[in-house]
Amino acid sequence: MAVEFTFEFPLPLGLHARPASFIQEKCQNFSGEIVWENLRNGRKADAKSVLSLVTSDTQHRDECHIVIAGDGEKEFAAEFKQFLIQELPLKEEAALKEIPAAGAIIPRIVLDEKEVCITGQPASSGIAQGKVFLLKSGVDWESFLAGEEGKKALSAEAEKEAFLKAVSEIQSEIKQALSEKSGVEKNILQAHLAIASDRAFISRVEELIEKGNSTAAAAIGQAAKEFSQLLLQAKSQYLRERMADVGDVALRLLEKLGCERLIPPRAELKEPAVVVAEDLFPSDFLSFKPEFVCGLVLEKAGQTSHTLIMARGRGIPAVTGVAEASRLIRPDEEVIVDGTRGVVVISPGEAVRRYYQKELETERLVAEGRRKKAQLPGMTADGRKIEIAANIGHPEELRKAWQDGAEAVGIFRTELLLYGKQVLPTEEDQYQLYRRVAEEAEGRPIILRTFDIGGDKPIPSLSLPQEPNPFLGYRGIRIYQEHYEMFRSQVRAILRAAVHGPLRIMFPMVALVEEVRWLREQVQKFCAELKAEGVPFNSEIEIGIMLEIPSVAMLADKFAPEVDFFSVGSNDLIQYFFAADRGNPRVKYLNQPLNPALLRLLKQAIDLAHAEGKWVGLCGEIAGDSRLTPVFVGMGFDELSMSSGFIPEVKAVLSGLRTEECEQLVAEAMKAATAEDNAKLLDRFYQARFSEEVIAPELVDLEADCGSKAEVIQRVAALFQLSGRVSNRAAFELALWKREDDVATEIGFGLAIPHCQSGEVRTPSIALLRLKQPVDWQSKEGQPVDLVVALAIPSGEKVRQKLQLLPKLSRKLIHEEFREALRQARTADEVVHLIKTATD
Amino acid sequence: MKLVAVTACPTGIAHTYMAAEQLERVAKKMGFSIKVETQGAMGIENELEENDIKEASAVIFAVGIPVQKAERFEGKKIFEFSVQEAIKNAEGILQKVKEEIGC
Structure with missing residues (x-):
């Protein structure tokens, strides 16, 4: 006899792999058979198989019929029902909370x-x-199976034995690894183990070997293909992930059977x-x-x-x-x-x-808006000139750089020209290219950083040794003595091209004064050669070095007489200074541009260089972070070079800064103990400088065309960003939604007041939208909304005087006359006037 | 009839003040005297004095978060509502309070 019951599937995300593995685990304790039938689609599944369960495509609230047969079926049925209805949702909820936030914002x-x-x-x-x-996609099972076709199978017994041996080897390997791993990796391994132990998968492979007379490898491929296809039919990320897992496990099994990794072309x-x-x-x-x-x-x-x-x-x-x-x-x-x-x-x-x-x-x-900012000069409000330059990797990026408002190129990473090339470019090739760059620059200075090869930048045309620690190894100028011809032809090409425009030359990975002296001697030698050959060249070319190794910063006064300029490569400098690999997410927290230790190091270096009359630029990624611009001004940088996309914002910020206030900021920041202290210091710096009004005509939209609440919130965020009140509208939008999720901000009278306090907000601001068609605000017993007054408040220390305006406005909105006036206003200016009067 | 009220909501920049305004407006219309304390982003404003509380027939909380300095109201008859309710239906709230305390 069997025991049966029907229930409604309780999990919102449906029966995906994780709950399926919980169910499988639970069912292992029962010796009999358990059939799971999804009454919506009629699919039947074996509750002891994760794969079988997920392919039942059970969704939230699907009616499911369970049939249990075997010893102790009655007791188990009661226990299982209890498990499905009560424990499973709790387990799922706990598991969902463990999923780490990825830094992404899902609209x-x-x-x-x-x-x-x-x-x-x-x-x-x-x-x-x-x-x-x-x-590089996953495995193409079709072509694998085509390749396996015609391979002769041993006896079914032998093939099955080989398969099961591979299964048990993999199971024990995964179990071994499980004891050593934690977090996400552990979850993935657990999913792999569940598949490697899955009854449906194993029996399908066995069946294929027995009935289809296949080799174990072909049977595995066929089974993997079938299960992948089943999983792909579902429109759920979880199931797609399982497909990837099936592929992975199948590949590992095939490796055990001696098949080579299948690498797609x-x-x-x-x-x-x-x-x-x-x-x-x-x-x-x-x-x-x-x-x-x-x-x-x-x-x-x-x-x-x-x-x-x-x-x-x-x-x-x-x-x-x-x-x-x-x-x-x-x-x-x-x-x-x-x-x-x-x-x-x-x-x-x-x-x-x-x-x-x-x-x-x-x-x-x-x-x-950016284009307008791009045209500003690189200058502070008090007239201090700071050259705003672009980082490029290829001459074709020049045009975008000029469009973005670059006044120079602070670093042209020439080694990017070598990627994908089987042979090194000749001196003549390089001369033609650099000459084109010099001509296209139309008088703007261009810094060519000589080949920085090694580290994370292996290239096929040079056979460099594999190293355990490439970032600390043989890279940059360190390889120039050995690869002298490459070095020579590049420098000669630059010297020749510099006749056609203001090119500068910069050497990477300098650690010692002797290295600079050697480099300079070589440059002189090349000049002499060119002179002897009668080839035109520019002997006055400026020569600089990257400041990316802390030793150069400490000894900047001794390097300064040997060079014309320095450029701080902050990516490498930070990784060397804090001893933290920049590509390793686990030590990402050590990437701290505001750390006072780094600020002191740089300030000292810049002061030493300036004392010797030499200029210092910054060409790392942080140069493009406009929030940090006051810090760089205060430190005394003479040039900031960045991905050109950041230039307009940096120029806009720069044009509003005064040198003195920035110097005070840096003096303060150098006294701090932590980067976090300095982040707060910077917050205060920005907040003290605001003088904007809470509302302006560009924050008013009298004819907002929004089809849903989501589109209204989107529009609100767009208005705040377009008026420069909010730096990142995506994060701001999320903050608005967070407040809506507490309690929807529809307050009756057709009015909603979405609002939030967020680090993205620069100054307290008000936006007003009149909707062309009313929208449902998704609130309890809510009425449609046609008038939206949105409030944006900065986080951190509050700007009290400004903040006072918002309560005043809120109180005013309670009064029908005021709402009516807002609804009737004919122009944005009228709305601005009404709100200003109300908040006075 | 004399009443006192406290309004407070999570962000403390909009609903807190709207509820306060609505309670004051409607109470006046219904002929009650009311003093409303706001606990918002600006801190406590229009703070209720010991005397205000002593003289009040009832206390109204229109709140979405816990009331600060709640010990002041010990022994008083307290009516608690959501901030939204106070904004959307102040009249109903005041009517209910009136009926319950019987005056």
Whole structure:
């Protein structure tokens, strides 16, 4: 006899792999059979198999029928029912809380519409939409099976034995690894173990061996293909993840059976697409036509990897740190890449497309505002000139740099020219290229940083030894003595090209004064050669060095007489100074530009260099962080060089700063003990400088065209960003939603007052929207809203006087006459006047 | 009838003050005397004095977070509502208070 019961599946995310493994675990204690039937779709599953359970495609609230047969069925049925209804939801809730926040912001509309999206870290801002081009995809089972065809199977017994041996080896390997791992890695291993032990999977492989007369390898491939296809039918990230796990486990089994890793061949990008890959080497990136790369979705690239630096330089939206992206996203799928929020939406629906259409429009307006800022001179309010320059990796980036308002190139990373090349470029090739750069610069100075090879930048045309610690090893100028011809031809090419424009030369990875002396001697030697050969060259060329090793900072006064300038490479300097690999996410917290130790080191170096009459620039990624601009001004930097996308904002901030206040800020910051103290100090610095009004006409939209609450909140965030009140509208939007989730801010009278306090807000501000058509505010017993008054408040120490205005306005909004006046106002100026009067 | 009230909400910049304004406005219309203390981002404002509390027939909390210095109201009859309720239905609230304390 069997015991049966029916229940409604309680988990909001449906029966995905994690709850399925909880269920499987529970059912292992029972010796009999347990059949799980999803009454919605009629699919039956074995409750002792994770894979079988997930393929039942059980969704939230599906009616499920359970049949239990075997010894103690009655007791177990009662226990199991209790487990499903009470314990399972609690276990799931606890597990969900463990999922770490990825630094991504998922727009509310994507959640509301239950779209499939995967997240990572924002790496290059902007929005891209397009078809997926998958570089290094998962395994192509079809072609694997085609390759296996015709291979002769041993006896079914022997094949089965080999298979089961591989299974048990893998199980014990995973169990071993489980005891050593923690967190996310442990979860992945557990999922792998569940598959490697899965009854449905194992019995399917056995069946294929017995009935299909296949080899164990072909049977594994076939089973993996079948299960992957089943899992792919579901529109859930969890199931897609399981597909990746099935692939992984199958590959490991095949390796045990002596099959080689199946590595898919590299493909060529033939049309505009979103490139999805585990990682993308700069050489791959450069091998694509720039106009074909609409967006990047990467699993592993570090934020300061050269691929991402180039993506930012070219304005290509990118998201990195997207776990398993190359296996979760399929080729030719349509995706939206939101590089500002760190989100990738797969096959987006209508509402999400419309949301992103509006985002694009906002981006366009933001870009227009940027262009105005780009034209500002690189100068403080009190007239101190600071050269604002661009970092480039390729001459084709020059045009964008000038558009963004670059006054110079602070670093041209010439080694990027070598990527993907099988042979080193000749002196003549380089001369032609550098000459073109010099001519295109139209009088603007260009710093060419000589080849910095080694570290994270291996190149095929030079065979450099593998090193355990490449960042601390044989790189930069350290290899020039051995690879003298490469060094010689580059410097000669630069000296010759400098006849056509103001090129400067800069050497990487200098640690010792002797190194500079040697470099200078060589330059003189090359000059003499050129002179003897009668080739025109510029003997007056300025020669500088990177300041990226702490020894140069400490001894800047001794280096200064040997050079014309210094440029701080902050990425490397920070990693060497704090002894923390910049690509290792586990030690990312040590990347502290505001740490007083670093500020002291730099200030000392700059003062020493200035005393010798030499200028100092900054060309690391932090130069582009406009929040830090007052710090760099106060330190005394003479030049700031950055990804050109950051230039307009930095120029805008710079034009409002006075040298003296920045110097005071830095003097204070150097006395601090921690970077956090300095972050607070900087907050106070910004807050003390505000003088803006709480409302302005550009914060009023009398004809807002919004189809939903999500679009209203989006519009509010856009208004605050376009008026310069909010730096990052995505984070601000999230803060507004957080407040809405506490209690919706609809207060009756057709009025809603979305508001929040957020670090993204620069000054207390008010925005007003009149909606063309009323929207549902998703509040309890809520009425449709047609009038929206949004309030933005900075976090941290409060600007009391300003803050007083908001309570005043809130009180005023209670009065019908006031609301009516706002509804009737004919112009934005009228609204501004009404609100100013009300808050006076 | 004399009443005192406290309004407070999580952000403390909008609802707190709207509720206060609405209670004051409607009480006046209904012929009650009321003093409303706001506990918002600006801190405690229009703070209720010992005397105000002593003389009041009842205390109204229109709050979404715990009331600060709640010990002041020990022994008093307290009516608690959400801030939203106070904004949307101040009249109903005051009517209910009136009926319960019977005057």
